[in-house]
Amino acid sequence: MAETKRLICRGDELAECGDGVRFVVDHQGRSEPAFVIRYGGEVRAYINRCMHIPYELDWHPGKFFDSEGLVLICSVHGASYDPATGQCVGGPCYQGLTNLTVEEIAGLVYLAE
Ligand code: FES
Incomplete structure (x- = not known):
């Protein structure tokens, strides 16, 4: 089956270590944030x-980074994750976040489905 791409947002909506953009994805047969x-x-x-x-991790919609912009942090008990890989780097998490494949093409961010 050919890979399809779904537009998520404009690239300029995503500042380095800034707010994220939330979306919903069909993942393994379920609708997931x-x-x-x-x-x-x-x-x-x-x-x-x-x-x-x-x-869900964000303490306010789109707020995923800690105050220094170093890690992604869960608002509930403070588990922290490497923004580059999603791997757990601190707190009560024992495995990493589930990665999704995205790419930026001509200033637009797409999810590969
Ligand atoms: S639910 Fe995320 S750290 Fe507990």
Whole structure:
């Protein structure tokens, strides 16, 4: 089956280590909350579910980074994740976030489905 791409947002909506853009994705047969952020100049997207307890991470819609912009942090109990990989780097998470494939083409951010 040919890969399709779904437009998520404009690239300029994603500042480096800034607010993320939330969206909903069909993932493994379920509708899941997800988000995209920019880190290291690259767009990166994850399912918006903490690996401690499956709550959404953001403390306010789109607020995924800690105050220094170093890690993605769960608003519930403070689990932190590497923005580049989604791997758990602190707090009560024992595995990483679920990665989604996104790419930026001509200033637009697409999810590969
Ligand atoms: S639910 Fe995310 S740290 Fe507990």
